[in-house]
Amino acid sequence: MIVLSVVDLVIAATLVLLLALLSLRMHPDLGRQLVIAALRTAIQLSLIGLVLKVLFANASLLWVTLMACIMLLIAGREVMVRQERRFRGWWGYAVGTFSMFVSSFVVTIFALTVILGDDPWYTPQYAIPLLGMLLGNTMNGISISMDRLTQTAWEQATTIEARLMLGERADEAIADIRRQAIRSGMIPIINAMAAAGVISLPGMMTGQILAGAAPLDAVKYQILIMFLIAAGTGLGTLAAVAVGARHLFDARQRLCLDRLRQRP
């Protein structure tokens, strides 16, 4: 692998600076945002690089777990803030974090212990990138499905209540909306799997190839990741929508839209 020097990165940075200068003339704010985002990328990635370096040197279960938990909590928060009408209070956060746990934690541990089988199973070189990719990708599906669930329930409140009035159970009255929400959460990963290798070259595979891995080995890893993401997204979406749909009703099966926040 060709190791990059600081000078190489400075050359790439001048491209961003040039772009910023160009856009400064058209739209002053855009140039500023571009530079700030570029700086964030450099700083955040350098920091995580340092963290991973330390973590790899001290491969203890305690440190790996701590790192994984921090990643999970941040992902849970991200799922929540991406929704327009999220649940009020700690519930909004809990649903997101719980589903991310189901989708990513469980699937990562399964992959590490059953499929990869390294010794020890929590070797951070595998555990952390795997968890990171799963969190990043399943987050999408889960937040889309939750957003769809709460948004549609809000819009179709009259219909849901009309069905309740006719004696349907809460889970019957919201069944259609729940199905739609699960479907919309799953569509991104289905599309990604269908397009993989034909329209897009997945990032992890290209990264491994750049790092010198044999293309077919890289492909095998990419297929593994795709399947894990699909399973994680499916499980996480099912969990999030099931818990969320229940929480839209109270113990007397009344639709409780006051549990959702107003659109900001």
Place this chain on the structure above:
Amino acid sequence: MTAQAPDPVTAQQSLLQLEKLQRPAIGPVSLAVDAGECVCISGPSGAGKSQLLRAIADLDPHAGEVRLSGMPADSISPPEWRRQVGLLPPESSWWLPRVSDHFHARVLLAEVGLADSILEQPVARLSSGEKQRLALLRLLANQPSVLLLDEPTANLDPENTRRVEAMIAAYRATHGAAVIWVSHDQEQAARVCDRHYATVAGTLQLLAAKSPA
């Protein structure tokens, strides 16, 4: 006379009993409706009439208690309660493409002036008056023992209004149903109900009562 203190003797036997029922805009309301009896409620918009009906159907949290034949709502499962205490909202909702998809049994369309062919129509093509009558038939198919009707004839012409009134009267007689009917129409109230209340400052004020036959 106000509706706050029901006669203790009749309250014991009533099919539907409201005990200090309270929502933000209305209450506490105490009211007893006997089997086969019809009670009308009139009042300006926003006076809490719909809130009251929703609370009786247990669709909104409320203070106070509702009892059906002496059984408190809490002791009956919510779906069963709502089948027994059927609420007809002012605007009907339809969630399947065709009218017939919403019905499981045969319906008496002719009694409310509708042709059988309407069942095969897409819901999107119905007029608001047709929807209102179909919604009533859909509700009656559950055979509720209490009917909560929120302006059930608001979108109807006089002829169909009479048909709907007759159908409800017949259902009331054959099933011994208790009816609470929200109506703005004073003449209609006089035609259909045994007791007529008005909402005044969040309480029910008795306007008129027919003496028992």
